[in-house]
Amino acid sequence: MHQIGEVAQSAGLSLRTIRYYDEVGIVVPAGRSAGGYRLYTDQDIERLLLVKDMKPLEFSLDEIREIVTALDAMARGNPVNSKRQARLEQFATAGEERCAALRERLQAAQRVVETLRANSARSATARSR
Amino acid sequence: MHQIGEVAQSAGLSLRTIRYYDEVGIVVPAGRSAGGYRLYTDQDIERLLLVKDMKPLEFSLDEIREIVTALDAMARGNPVNSKRQARLEQFATAGEERCAALRERLQAAQRVVETLRANSARSATARSR
DNA sequence: TTCACAATCACGCGGCGTCAAGGTAT
DNA sequence: GATACCTTGACGCCGCGTGATTGTGA
Numbered sequence: 001m002h003q004i005g006e007v008a009q010s011a012g013l014s015l016r017t018i019r020y021y022d023e024v025g026i027v028v029p030a031g032r033s034a035g036g037y038r039l040y041t042d043q044d045i046e047r048l049l050l051v052k053d054m055k056p057l058e059f060s061l062d063e064i065r066e067i068v069t070a071l072d073a074m075a076r077g078n079p080v081n082s083k084r085q086a087r088l089e090q091f092a093t094a095g096e097e098r099c100a101a102l103r104e105r106l107q108a109a110q111r112v113v114e115t116l117r118a119n120s121a122r123s124a125t126a127r128s129r
Numbered sequence: 130m131h132q133i134g135e136v137a138q139s140a141g142l143s144l145r146t147i148r149y150y151d152e153v154g155i156v157v158p159a160g161r162s163a164g165g166y167r168l169y170t171d172q173d174i175e176r177l178l179l180v181k182d183m184k185p186l187e188f189s190l191d192e193i194r195e196i197v198t199a200l201d202a203m204a205r206g207n208p209v210n211s212k213r214q215a216r217l218e219q220f221a222t223a224g225e226e227r228c229a230a231l232r233e234r235l236q237a238a239q240r241v242v243e244t245l246r247a248n249s250a251r252s253a254t255a256r257s258r
Numbered sequence: 259t260t261c262a263c264a265a266t267c268a269c270g271c272g273g274c275g276t277c278a279a280g281g282t283a284t
Numbered sequence: 285g286a287t288a289c290c291t292t293g294a295c296g297c298c299g300c301g302t303g304a305t306t307g308t309g310a
Contacts, residue, residue, distance in 0.1 A: 003284090004290075005288095005289065005290080014275080015290090016273090016274060016275060016276080017274065019291095019292095020273065024273095033283085033290090035283075035290080036282080036291060037283085037290055038290085038291090053238055053240070053241045055234075055238075056237075056238045060272090067245070071244070071245070071248065074248050085249055089246075089249045091249075092245040092246040095241070095242035099235065099239050102235050103235065105185045106185060108182040109183060109185045109186050109231070110228050111182070112182045112183055113186075113224035113225055115200070116196070116221040116224055117221040117224075117225070119203050119217065120214055120217040120218045120221050132263075132310085133263090133264070134262090143300080143301080145299090145301060146300065148265090148266095149299065149300060153299095162264090162308080164264080164265085164307070164308040165264080165265060165307080166263085166264055166265080166308070190298085
């Protein structure tokens with residue numbers, strides 16, 4: 001069982017973010033100490049990391065909840081009914097699309113940065129001549 | 130001179146976003162019609178596209194303003210003093226770092242999506258046996 | 259006149275950052 | 285008893301979305 005500070009440190013998330021994920025039910029700590037301290041298991045931490053990794057895909061709260069819940073249900077070998085499985089496939093497809101969109105955005109951004117770099121280099125050269 | 134709706138259409142930005150960029154001074158239309166309609170030049174539109182491309186890098190308002198202003202000053206062949214040039218280099222470096230960070234986030238996200246896809250495929254297989 | 263398009267409020271939301279005031283304990 | 289860590293509010297900010305109401309005119 002790990003306290004929130006430790007978790008924040010190792011997961012690379014802020015305290016506020018972790019508390020927020022608890023508030024909205026995305027990652028609820030397995031337990032609390034007698035004095036009310038949030039206590040996270042290793043599984044909880046993995047779930048936090050999963051959420052962190054998914055963040056760039058910009059799914060909604062509800063979607064993230066559904067996905068991570070389904071994922072770690074399956075990780076525990078739970079049976080998956082066909083409805084849940086269909087949903088999962090939808091999410092997989094949506095995720096792939098968002099990755100593709102992200103790749104494009106990234107490339108556009110890289111081109112801008114390149115011109116930024118090129119221009120700053122060129123203006124330096126111009127001044128030195 | 131182009132009206133906001135036309136600009137939104139061609140740039141792939143919402144009306145609200147374009148008005149917001151005006152509000153905060155990121156992209157201010159070159160003029161207004163007699164009745165107050167925002168009128169954008171082709172240069173304004175290019176500037177909007179530049180901002181759009183930079184968005185994934187998550188610079189602050191002030192930073193974006195500074196960058197795009199510097200960029201199109203240079204595009205017009207304006208002289209660049211050494212202070213501005215130093216700032217530009219900083220932004221270029223910062224931009225490169227953010228691109229690198231983005232690439233990593235993207236890869237993490239892709240791995241998650243792959244497991245999502247793999248799991249939905251596996252559970253389908255399991256049920257069909 | 260009508261109709262598409264535009265303008266300015268103004269409120270709302272997600273995802274936190276950031277105090278403030280106060281309990282808890284490896 | 286001091287200190288590091290934690291708690292729950294509560295307000296603020298950014299980047300818009302979403303009406304509502306009113307004005308404009310390619």
